[in-house]
Amino acid sequence: MLLNLILLAVVLLAIVTSARLLMVFQFAAELRGKKAHEISDSENNMNALLTLVSLVGLFSMFFYLTATYYNEKYIPGAASEHGVEVDSLLNLNFYVITLAFFITQILLMWFAYKYRYNKNRRATHYAHNDKLEMIWTVIPAIVMAVLVLKGLIVWNHTTNPDPDKNTLNLELYARQFDWTARYSGADNNLGKASYTMINQGNILGLISADAISEQLSIVRADSLITDSTVTNGFLPAEKLDKEKTRLRRLIHQIRTVVAFDYAFKSGSETYAASHDDVLVRDTIIIPVNRPVKLHMRSQDVIHSAYLPHFRVHMYCVPGSETYFAFKPITTTKEMKAKLNDPDFEYRLYCNNICGATHFNMMLPVRVVSEKEYAAWLASKKTFAEETKTRLAQLGLKTNFVNNN
C-alpha cells in the first residue's frame, strides 16, 4: 500500500515537472521567435530521414522474421493431400502480396523523403490522370481474378474430395473442455446420438437399446428426487426456481428418451449402428493414406476442431453436425524424422473461445500405418461392451448379445 502511494506520488511529480519543463521550452521558443505551428527545416529533414530509416527497418524486420520463422521447423509443410495444394496456393499469394508490399512501401516512403519541404520549391498541382488510375484499377483486377480462380479450385478440391468407399468415418465430439473421438467400427457407420441421452457414462449421448434402459432409469430416478425436493423441500426462492427449472428439463428429457424407447420397441429403429462404435479420449489414431471424414458435434457451446498440420478446421456447433474430409499423407514417424524432433505429435486443438480452460482443450493425433491402426482399434472396447458393464452395475438387464 505504502509502495503504491509512493509510486503515485512519483508519477504525479513527474507530470508536474514535465509540464513545468514544457512551459519553459515553450517560452524559450517564443523568445526566439519560433512559431508553434511552423515546422522548421531541421524538423522536416529529420522526419523525412527517419521515414527512410523506418523503410529499411520494416524490410529488415520482414527479412529477419521470414528467414527465422518461415521454414519447416516452425511452419511444417502440410501432412494432408489437400493441404499440399493449400500450401502452394498460399505461397503464390505470398509472392504476390510481398511484391505489392515492397513496391508500395518503397514508393510511399521514398516519395515522402524525396519531396520533403523546401521553401524554394512549389508542389506540382496534379489532380488526376485517368490513364494512371485505369492502370491501377485493371492490374489489381487481373491479379485478383487469377487469385480468386486458383483459390476457388483449391476450395472445391478441399470441400468436395473425390468419393472413396474406403473413407473412414470418425466423429470428433467437443465439450467443455475436452475432446472425444468416436470410431465408426466394423460397419463404418456412426450410430445415432441425442443430447438427451447424455449421462456420466454415455458422454456422447449415443443411442442403443441398452443405453436407453440405462438413461431411463437414471433420468426417472433423478426426476423423482427433484420432484420431491420441489414439493417437500424448504428451499430459498432462488434455489427453488432452479430446482423447478431442473424438473421441467428432466420431464422434457424423459419424453424424448421414452420416444427412443418406443421407436426401438415398435421395431421402427434398431439403434444397432452404435454397438461397434469405439470411443477414445486420449490419443486419436488414424491410418495414413486413407481418407478420413470427420463428423463434428458439440455438447454445450461452439468449439472448433483445428488440426493445423493437416490444414483442417471446422466449428463444432451444438444442434447440428459439421464435416471435414481429408487424407493424411505423412505418418507421425515420418514427421518426427523430417523435423528431427522425437517428441513431435500432430495435435487437435479447440480454436473457438469456449470458456476458462479453452487453451487446454487439445488431443494428440497420431498417423500410423493401416496395420498398426487395425491392431490398435481391435484392442479397444466397443460402446456396447462399455454400456453392458455399466448396466450390470446398475443392476439392469442387457439387450445386447455379443456376436464376436
Added chain:
Amino acid sequence: MSEITNNPAVEGHVGHDVHESHAHHHGHDDHGHHHKESFITKYIFSQDHKMIAKQFLITGMFMGLVGMMLSIFFRLQLGWPGQPMPILETFLGKWAPDGVLDPNFYLAAVTIHGTILVFMVLTAGLSGTFSNLLIPLQLGARDMASPFLNMLSYWFFFLSSLLMLMSLFVETGPASAGWTIYPPLSALPEASPGSGLGMTLWLFSIIAFIVSVLMGGLNYITTVMNLRTKGMSMTRMPLTVWAFLITAILGLLSFPVLLGAGLLLLFDRSMGTSFYLSDIYVSGQALEQTGGSPVLYQHLFWFLGHPEVYIILLPSLGITSEVLAVNARKPIFGYRAMIGSMLAIAFLSFIVWGHHMYVTGMDPLLGSVFTFTTLLIAIPSAIKAFNYITTLWKGNIVFTPGMMFAIGVVSLFITGGLTGIILADSALDVNLHHTYFVVAHFHIVMGVASMFGTFAGVYHWFPKMFGRMLNKKLGYIHFWVTLISAYGVFFPMHYMGLAGVPRRYYQNFEFFSGFSDLNAVISVFAIIGGLVQFVFVFNFFYSMFKGPKAPKNPWNASTLEWTTPVEHIHGNWPGEIPTVHRWPYDYSLPNGEERDFVPQDEPLSEKEKVAEHAH
C-alpha cells in the same frame, strides 16, 4: 425549437429559442454572446457540435486508455505465462491472485478490450468526434441538423460506456465470450461466469451504443444532405465529409441488425426462447431449447460486423486524404476515384460478411461466393492506396505530426490490407481462421491504421478544437514510438498464425515450436507502445490549457473550418456563413501567386473564370 436556415440566400428566421439560436439574421454579428450559457449548458448538456465533438473525443480517449490497459494486462500473461506480476494484483485484485491473471479474467480482458476499442474508441471516439466537428464546419453550416438529437447521441454513448465500465466490477466478472459474443457461450451463465450479469450489462451497453450511433448517423446524413452552404455541391465537399457521410449510411443500415441480434440473444438468455440454442447439455442438464442455430447469430452479427470494419476505417481514410493533401501542398490525387472507391467499398462491405464464417459449416458454395465478393474489395482499396502515394509525388511535404500519422495510415493500410487477400480466400482461411494471423491482419489494417487516422485528426484539428497548438516534439516522439511498437507487436504475429497458434489462448505456446520467446518480445513492444500513449495524453491536456495560442489557419488549409474564428462561437461564423466558389483542394495552383493555397470561399479569379467558361 427554431427553424434552422443555413442558406444565406434564404432569409433566416430569427429564433426565439435561447438554446437554439444558430439561425440568425445575417445582420447579427454577436452570435453566441447575447444569451448567457451556464456551465451545464456549455460543457455538459451542450448542443453545440464542437463541444459535443470534444465530449466524444475525451470520453473516447478515456475508454481507449481502459482498453489499452486491459491489453497490457493480458500481454503480460501472454509474454510470461504464469509468472507473478504484482502490478496485475494492484490493478485487478481478486482477478489476479498473487499476480497471476485468472484464466476467466484473461478472456474477459480480451473481450472488453475488443469491445471498447471497436465500439467506444474507433466508432464513437473517431466518428463521433470528427463527424461532429467537421461536418458543419467544413460544409459551412451553423450546427448539426438537430443539435438536440446530437446531444442525446453523446449521452447515450456516455451511458453505454458507463455500463461497459460497470460490468468490469461485477462479482462474476465482465462478459468473456470474445467481443463477438458467440452464443451459446454468451447465452449460458452455466458455461462461463462472464455470461451472467456481465453479459447482460454488455448487451445493455451495446443497445445504448446502437441508439447513440443511429441518432448520430441520422444527424450526419441529414446535415450533409441539407445544410451545405451556397456553392458547396456534393463534388466540392472535402473527402473527410464524404467519408463521414458514407460511414453514417453504413452505420444506419448495419447497426439495427446488431440490435436485432442482441435482442434475440437477450430473449434466449432470459425468456427461454431458442433462436440460437439447440440440443445443449450443460452442467448436468439437458436444456429444453431445440431448433435454434448459433450460426444464425453469426450471420446477424457479421452483417453488422463487416460494415463495422469500414465504419471504423473510412473516417480514418477520409482524415488521411485531407491531412495528406494539406501537408503535401497538393490536391488529393483522383478526387472522384477516391469517392467512387469509398462508395464501392461501402457497397461491397454488405455482401462479404460470410468470410468470417468459412469454417462454421456453411455451404461451401456460399463460401465461394463470399470469397469472390471479398476479393473484389482489393480493387477499390488498391486505387485508394495508389492515389495516396501519388498525392505525395512531387509534393512539398510538411512533416507536421498530423502528416506523420497520415503517412503511417497509408503504410499500415497497405501492410494490413495485403494479408486480407489471403484471409479472404476461403481455401487459405481454413487454416488461418482464429489464429494470430487474423489478429495481426485486423489489428494493423483496422485497429492501428484507424487509431493513426484518429491521431492524425487530433493533431491536425487540435488548434480548431481548443484554439491552441499541441507540442510537436512530443508529437514526433508519440508517432515514432507508436509506429515502431505497432509494427513490433503485430508484424511477428503473422508468423505465429502461419504456424497455427490459436488466438485467445491463455498459455500453451510451447506446443508451437517455441514461439514463447517471440511472445515475450511482442509483449515488450506492447508495453512500450502503451506507455508512450501517456505522452500523448499529457501533451493533449497540457496543450489544452497551456499550449501556445493557435493562429486562425495554422496549416494554410483551404477548407472552410479554418475561416471560422479561433474562439468558438455558437453558430460558427460571426455574420454571414461563407459561400463556396471552388473545390477543397486548390493547392499550389500554377497561378504565379506566392501563396500556395486558395480557400474554398474565395471567388474565382478572372483567369479562372475564363478557364471555366472554356470547359
